[in-house]
Amino acid sequence: xxFNPNENHSITxxxxxxxxxxxxxxxxxxxxxxxxxxxAIQAIIDQNDxxxxxFYFALENGNLTLVLCGAKADESDLFQGILAEDCKEDPxxxxxxxxLNS
Numbered sequence: 001x002x003f004n005p006n007e008n009h010s011i012t013x014x015x016x017x018x019x020x021x022x023x024x025x026x027x028x029x030x031x032x033x034x035x036x037x038x039x040a041i042q043a044i045i046d047q048n049d050x051x052x053x054x055f056y057f058a059l060e061n062g063n064l065t066l067v068l069c070g071a072k073a074d075e076s077d078l079f080q081g082i083l084a085e086d087c088k089e090d091p092x093x094x095x096x097x098x099x100l101n102s
Contacts, residue, residue: 002073005051017099024101031064032101034087044070047081058085065089 011019024032044053050070054077058067067085070078095101 003051003071003075005073013099020100031089031091033090034066035090035093036066036068036084036087040084041068043082044068044078044084047078049073050078050081060085063089 020032024030041053044050047070049072051073052071054069054071056067056069058065065085066087067083069083070081072078090101
């Protein structure tokens, strides 16, 4: 089955907070998230044939990061297009306490 660009990925805050807490509990003192700016995401999404984003876990200087790329409907990566990395890690780039991070 090919990617569905209209697939519903929504989740309730209650369910999301259970999932993020489970991760934090299993990975004490680890990075809990990251941030990519809108311009980087939009540049990837605006590519021809792009129906969404794919991410790959990566290591940079021993630290977990993500590499983003566009995805085509046939599930192939737009690896020769625009890529993004250098997510701003959380912590230290931390939101105020909320159900997703506390």
